[in-house]
Amino acid sequence: MSRPLALWLAAALLALAAGCSSPVLNRGSPAQARLTEAEARAAALARSGDYGGAARFYGEALRIATSLENADAIAANAINLSIVNQWLGRDAQARDALAAVLDAPRVNFSERRKIQTELRRAILELAGGNLGAATLWAGEAERHCAQTSCEYAATLLNVRAQIELESGRPAEAARLALAAAERSRGEAGRAEAANALRILGRSRIAAGEPSAAFEPLRSALDIDRELGDPRKILADLAELARAADAAGDADGARRYQERSVAVSRAMHEAKSGAEMEVLLRR
Numbered sequence: 351m352s353r354p355l356a357l358w359l360a361a362a363l364l365a366l367a368a369g370c371s372s373p374v375l376n377r378g379s380p381a382q383a384r385l386t387e388a389e390a391r392a393a394a395l396a397r398s399g400d401y402g403g404a405a406r407f408y409g410e411a412l413r414i415a416t417s418l419e420n421a422d423a424i425a426a427n428a429i430n431l432s433i434v435n436q437w438l439g440r441d442a443q444a445r446d447a448l449a450a451v452l453d454a455p456r457v458n459f460s461e462r463r464k465i466q467t468e469l470r471r472a473i474l475e476l477a478g479g480n481l482g483a484a485t486l487w488a489g490e491a492e493r494h495c496a497q498t499s500c501e502y503a504a505t506l507l508n509v510r511a512q513i514e515l516e517s518g519r520p521a522e523a524a525r526l527a528l529a530a531a532e533r534s535r536g537e538a539g540r541a542e543a544a545n546a547l548r549i550l551g552r553s554r555i556a557a558g559e560p561s562a563a564f565e566p567l568r569s570a571l572d573i574d575r576e577l578g579d580p581r582k583i584l585a586d587l588a589e590l591a592r593a594a595d596a597a598g599d600a601d602g603a604r605r606y607q608e609r610s611v612a613v614s615r616a617m618h619e620a621k622s623g624a625e626m627e628v629l630l631r632r
Contacts, residue, residue: 381397385414385423392430399617401434405443409436412450425451425463429470435476444474461498465491469502472509476516484513504533504542520556527553544573544582551589560596567593580617584610 367625392407408431415423426451435444451459451467459467468491476484488509495502527550536545551567554560571586573583592601 364550366562369516381414381418385411385418385420386403388414389423389427392434396430396434399503401437404434405431405438405440412447416450420507421457421459424454424457425459425467429466432470432474436477441474441478445471447472450585461494462501465494465498465500465502466482468494469509476509476512479516481516484509490514504530504539504546506546507533507536508542508549511546515549515556518556518616520553522552524553524557540573541577541579541582544570544577544586547573548582548586548589551593555589557598560593563593564590566608580613583613584617 355488386408388411390413392404394400395407396404412424412427412431415427428447431447432444435441435447448467448471451457452471457462468487472484472487473492475481475487488506489510491502492506494500495506500506507526507530509580511523511530515518515523527546531543531550534540534546547566547570551563551570554563554566567586567590571583571590573587574582575584587606591603591606591610594600594606
């Protein structure tokens with residue numbers, strides 16, 4: 351699996367942990383203050399594109415949360431640490447971060463946090479091409495999801511669709527992606543809707559129907575531009591270039607590739623998340 355694909359898969363669950371703060375425990379304690387500060391600094395560094403710095407502070411927040419036995423903060427920071435490590439290409443460290451939840455059966459994590467962490471592990475394994483492990487962890491997340499009022503049904507469908515696509519079953523991948531798009535209706539599910547549309551487009555390319563891929567891929571690109579997610583914009587443009595090339599439109603493929611280069615340059619040159627969004631919306 352290519353690194354650009356791995357990156358958009360890694361980013362797919364950022365919303366699960368983004369903005370997650372620990373419940374107020376010992377509000378006035380020095381340790382709680384350090385936890386809050388570490389989480390805030392990590393989030394700010396991630397927004398600015400300093401993923402190495404973000405990883406350091408998410409790691410610090412995870413250590414403090416563990417010392418406080420704050421299960422919710424342990425899970426939130428473990429997930430975010432895993433995400434930024436994967437962005438940095440540190441897949442082993444990304445997997446290790448999740449052990450704080452997955453290898454701690456005595457800690458009373460909520461069902462929601464368990465599902466988030468299992469999905470994160472499934473996405474990490476999928477991005478690494480470990481389809482068997484990805485299927486196993488997606489199944490664990492699905493099992494927990496069935497036991498509660500689960501808000502991650504669309505994410506699970508997208509992960510399953512991606513597994514089917516990588517396993518050489520584009521028709522089944524397309525079916526699951528369509529189901530994920532249907533479950534993602536509404537403002538809160540727009541990021542997952544874009545993921546579903548991108549997988550649908552990729553499935554149609556894999557099925558030898560590149561002309562049918564343009565509509566879902568362009569819709570995914572529209573959503574991702576509105577959300578200001580540059581990694582997914584790059585993924586959308588890459589898939590549109592592939593579709594154009596497969597359809598015999600060399601000029602169209604070149605235009606999408608040129609746009610991809612421009613977005614990539616903007617990502618590297620932007621000094622902050624706000625500046626990056628401005629560049630992408632021009």
